Amino acid sequence: MPLWNGVPTIDQMDRQTIPGSNLVPFDFDRDMESVLRTWSEAGWWDDEDAQKEKISDFFMANDGRTVVGLIDGSAECVVHRTLGTVRYDQQLLSLGCVSAVTTSRIARRRRLASRLTARTVAHLADEGCAVAMLGMFDQGFYDRFGFGTGAYENHAWIYPGALAVPAPYQAPQRFDLDSDSEELHEAMASRLSVHGGVVVGGERLTAAGMRVDDDVSIYGYRTDGQISHFLAVVTTGEHGPDRITQWAYQTPEQCLELLRLVQEWGDQVDVVRLTEPVWLQLQDFIVDPGAQLRRTKGSQTGALRIEADAWWQARIVDLAACVEAMGPVDEPFSVVVRIEDPVEPHLVNSGYDGDWNGLDGTWRLSFGATHTAERISDGEPIDLETTINALTRWWLGVLPASTLVAMGAFECTADTADRMDTLTSHLPKPQPGWDF
Numbered sequence: 001m002p003l004w005n006g007v008p009t010i011d012q013m014d015r016q017t018i019p020g021s022n023l024v025p026f027d028f029d030r031d032m033e034s035v036l037r038t039w040s041e042a043g044w045w046d047d048e049d050a051q052k053e054k055i056s057d058f059f060m061a062n063d064g065r066t067v068v069g070l071i072d073g074s075a076e077c078v079v080h081r082t083l084g085t086v087r088y089d090q091q092l093l094s095l096g097c098v099s100a101v102t103t104s105r106i107a108r109r110r111r112l113a114s115r116l117t118a119r120t121v122a123h124l125a126d127e128g129c130a131v132a133m134l135g136m137f138d139q140g141f142y143d144r145f146g147f148g149t150g151a152y153e154n155h156a157w158i159y160p161g162a163l164a165v166p167a168p169y170q171a172p173q174r175f176d177l178d179s180d181s182e183e184l185h186e187a188m189a190s191r192l193s194v195h196g197g198v199v200v201g202g203e204r205l206t207a208a209g210m211r212v213d214d215d216v217s218i219y220g221y222r223t224d225g226q227i228s229h230f231l232a233v234v235t236t237g238e239h240g241p242d243r244i245t246q247w248a249y250q251t252p253e254q255c256l257e258l259l260r261l262v263q264e265w266g267d268q269v270d271v272v273r274l275t276e277p278v279w280l281q282l283q284d285f286i287v288d289p290g291a292q293l294r295r296t297k298g299s300q301t302g303a304l305r306i307e308a309d310a311w312w313q314a315r316i317v318d319l320a321a322c323v324e325a326m327g328p329v330d331e332p333f334s335v336v337v338r339i340e341d342p343v344e345p346h347l348v349n350s351g352y353d354g355d356w357n358g359l360d361g362t363w364r365l366s367f368g369a370t371h372t373a374e375r376i377s378d379g380e381p382i383d384l385e386t387t388i389n390a391l392t393r394w395w396l397g398v399l400p401a402s403t404l405v406a407m408g409a410f411e412c413t414a415d416t417a418d419r420m421d422t423l424t425s426h427l428p429k430p431q432p433g434w435d436f
Ligand SMILES: CC(C)(COP(=O)(O)OP(=O)(O)OC[C@H]1O[C@@H](n2cnc3c(N)ncnc32)[C@H](O)[C@@H]1OP(=O)(O)O)[C@@H](O)C(=O)NCCC(=O)NCCS
Pocket: 006, 042, 077, 100, 101, 102, 103, 104, 107, 108, 109, 110, 111, 112, 113, 114, 115, 135, 136, 137, 138, 139, 140, 141
């Protein structure tokens, strides 16, 4: 099987002979101003003072888990990482998120972002993460570090006044990112958990993350004195479109209560955008959805629609931990897998001085009442050849092995694919429920 497209072939000796001295941990006092300039050049910051403070808070809240690429002492590339958890089926696994990848306009195509991203994945492995996830700007760039594309999510642009949500209306409370941040993080952490659901960072980062892009207003409810369900919304002008950027609820009923709250806004707001929770179908709660969609088609700001896309990617970082988390199978079997992991060449000259080199190699995956993954030496007959990108997609239940075989991303017999699919066919569609 050919090596992953686009991976530069770099002599492994470079890793020892060229020190990555210009790729270093982020230092707030030294780097914040140049990181802001980089964000400005990427179009992520409009040079407004208020937003400057929010972005600075976001980096301040990260407890030093950021790396930068310095050119003449100025940070021209930055990659941020955060620790958390991801629910896999019935288990919680340690997660690391890669975020805020940006290179300034003078430093593009010098492999700064590639090296810092690869280094960040290696740091996450050293920090004990089983899985890494990120939001992608496009498909392809992060494939070069072993990431595979996640499942589609539905994004809905709805008219609140056309909602008919089967829940009683209750006046909400207003919450505040300063005084309520601890409770808001707790509400996110204890929200209804679904396969693929993530929790990222602590209360400071939850608040800083919600604040960083725009001004959010937060409305919701307390149960037994604690915030149990809320939504964070960014409003635009008088009539929208408004955007729900984050929400949390512990039960389906609480989710419906939040949607019922949105329904109340129909007197004023023409469009609200939200991501559809994986457990329901929003169209069920829209009156005359077909007519709504037809009538507004072509409107610049008011077109109502439901669109799907896959915006996140994931990669297995600790194969044994990921395999162990899978449900038992009745008939034990093992698969010898030749895994190609494209991350290693990008660690060259990245400043990473640990031992993690990715998962490239031959592995025996043994499935039964419990499962194991062990590296083995070459020479055994191979049952499956694949990349860590594709293996991650199968493991998460994004695509079945049979589809990956048809795509050429899994090379194995139909029998092996069928057996592997017995491990994942019950998994619901993974949904992170958190914008990272
Ligand atoms: C994306 C970005 C971080 C890349 O930074 P960079 O330091 O120039 O990246 P690198 O030099 O490490 O890597 C560039 C390589 O990636 C490749 N690449 C870029 N986009 C790609 C894609 N969608 N698919 C495959 N490869 C891609 C380039 O072709 C180039 O390959 P080469 O090295 O063989 O020439 C930079 O363009 C940027 O800051 N963009 C704006 C902000 C943004 O979108 N950030 C990402 C947030 S998820």
